[in-house]
Amino acid sequence: MDFQDLVDTPQKVKTLAGTVAVLVAFPIYFAAMPSLIDDDMIGGGSPGLAGSLKISFNESVISLEESVVLEDGETHETLFVLITEPNMNIGYVELQVSCFDNDDPGPGFTDSVEGASDLSELDGIEDQTAEGQCSGGDSGFTMRWDITDNYTGTEYTEEGGSESEIRDRWTDGGLGRGTWAAMLTADVNSPPAPVIGQIIDSDEEFDITWTAVTYIVIVEVV
Numbered sequence: 001m002d003f004q005d006l007v008d009t010p011q012k013v014k015t016l017a018g019t020v021a022v023l024v025a026f027p028i029y030f031a032a033m034p035s036l037i038d039d040d041m042i043g044g045g046s047p048g049l050a051g052s053l054k055i056s057f058n059e060s061v062i063s064l065e066e067s068v069v070l071e072d073g074e075t076h077e078t079l080f081v082l083i084t085e086p087n088m089n090i091g092y093v094e095l096q097v098s099c100f101d102n103d104d105p106g107p108g109f110t111d112s113v114e115g116a117s118d119l120s121e122l123d124g125i126e127d128q129t130a131e132g133q134c135s136g137g138d139s140g141f142t143m144r145w146d147i148t149d150n151y152t153g154t155e156y157t158e159e160g161g162s163e164s165e166i167r168d169r170w171t172d173g174g175l176g177r178g179t180w181a182a183m184l185t186a187d188v189n190s191p192p193a194p195v196i197g198q199i200i201d202s203d204e205e206f207d208i209t210w211t212a213v214t215y216i217v218i219v220e221v222v
Contacts, residue, residue: 109222
């Protein structure tokens with residue numbers, strides 16, 4: 001078949017013209033493709049806001065309170081199941097155990113408490129131990145886990161940063177969701193013999209409070 005056979009009818013002329021157009025267009029399209037793709041798309045997403053930015057934190061508090069009475073050497077396991085809403089980060093988790101021994105005859109018989117966490121169901125978070133006496137205003141003990149590094153919830157401004165960098169900085173990495181557990185052990189100290197006029201205790205009440213501070217990052221142009 002020669003060239004004349006390809007153009008001997010109007011229909012064949014249209015078909016040939018279309019084929020030539022496609023052959024010409026394809027190289028041009030692929031040559032221009034890199035310039036048609038935005039640099040942000042290549043980088044995996046838009047950096048969002050940039051320049052002078054104000055960063056603030058919308059906080060929410062999740063808490064659990066319970067009380068338990070323990071005798072000397074008795075233990076109690078306290079559990080705190082932490083689940084957050086989507087897009088929420090965890091700033092920190094705190095366990096506070098309070099007690100006040102006011103029914104012993106004097107110094108040397110103050111009750112105390114020991115605590116040991118069990119975070120085996122949580123990844124990337126280390127266990128802690130603590131102890132404290134049940135006397136004064138600062139009784140018992142407190143354990144705290146900072147899930148987001150350096151998180152304080154304090155508003156600040158930043159020059160020259162980008163929204164994506166800021167959000168990457170203030171993320172908990174998905175840590176802390178699940179069951180938080182700790183074992184408490186009471187140390188109840190009573191005199192070896194009754195003291196006249198005094199009520200000698202054989203147990204102690206402990207107030208347990210779990211607190212998780214969660215937050216959403218808010219980034220605004222100043």
